[in-house]
Amino acid sequence: MLKYGLLLFTVLSMASCAHVKEYQKSRINDSEMSLSSRHVEKNELNAESYREGSSGANGGKTGGGCGCN
């Protein structure tokens, strides 16, 4: 799975097909199209990282703090 992930990463890194002009970005710039988690998700992501064995690669925490309850 990791191999496929790294392959996709490389392909995306080399992508040069996207010639989208600034004036064509009305949909891309829509706030719902953001490539990050929402402010309102912050505590939900924290809870998931405390209750599950894995974390990271989602904009949430990768360490620090207890979460021991």
Place this chain on the structure above:
Amino acid sequence: MKKLSLSVIGMYLVMAHAFSQTNTTDSTGYKPKKLKLDEINLVTSYYDQTADKSAVMGGRTDYKGNADVTDFANGIDVTFIGWDKKQRKNTLSVGLGIDYHTAASQAYVDSNGTSRNNGTRIYPTLNWSRENDKKGTSFGFGTYYSAENNYYYSLGLNAYVSKKNKNNGEFSLKVVSFFDQIKMIYPTEFIPVTKETPVDSALQLHYITTASGRSELVNSSGQTVGKSKGPVVPSKPRNTLTATLSFSQVLSQRMQGSVELDMVYQNGYLGLPFHRVFYNTGKDTIENLPSQRFKLPIGFRLNYFLGDNIIIRSYYRFYADSWGLMSNTFNLEVPVKITPFFSISPFYRFYMQTAARYFAPYAVHTEEEQYFTSNYALAAFNSNLFGAGLRLAPPRGIFTNSLRILELRYSHYTQTTDLNANIISLNLTFK
């Protein structure tokens, strides 16, 4: 820590002063702008969990293994933005979070279930960044501090750089480190008595000094009858270093995606001193885990604007670590725009993980094993999360001109370990 807190406040004041430059005009008519309040974000959440098999009681399924939790979390982030003489955008963010929780399992740090079962956590943050739109570059750094009552503190530092290319792509590198200290709060049965001082021979009350440095007033049968005086509990370090590589790309007028790879290295005390493990002989001990862990999560996002009103937000993550735990996460969210300024977003998340090689349930570990835990966060399980969010962002504000965005989100979470939780969150953005 007081010194560190003062340093953080000092850094804030120095930065606030440094960017409070006076306005000057260049030949193009451009005027730099002082750092000015841009946005205030308030996030509040209530989390309610029912579960058993608590790590404090070594995964027991009876009433002593109760792992019910409530958590009331509140955070505020204040962002200031300014432009300097070279037309670079400077952003300063100051944040403060305060959580209050209750945890049934915490009561059983004392084997009689009489320990305090609630606590607070305070976590301030400070971040600064500079963005050069002409060059497509940005960089920044920040700091984070978290204190949990009598248990833990954590100090975080981060720095990042990013560069946009001409083809609507952006590459960034971020480094984050956390330096934690874990207070060694042991279950009561593992605190050996090192000294006894009689204080009342008639009542047979006496002080004991524990191995953790606490002084407790106990009666003739060894039960604690008085509060400890001036606990001096030793601590152990835990360090986390994360390097994050990410790349995002606009793929068409309607689609964009990103890849994020974290490389996480942890060392130090990676268990918790009040997590019990019960051997198959019935005897109990404290969880013991290796002092190093390497984690490798990689996440992919792909967002697509379908038609005029529907957006598809998808996310997948693969995770593997040096403790033998692997997981897959799939997330799909479909915001539907009812109007240009109001959307409803149903979402679903599926998660599956394998167990860490050191995990075994209650009373399964043998005394011959070197590393052992019965913390169900490291067990094999699947989880499902679903719910919906509302987003309201009218251009003239909500009720008042300053409240620009209101987001409300509810989610229900279930694990195959019998853990169930509900979380409701509200985000208000003021401009």
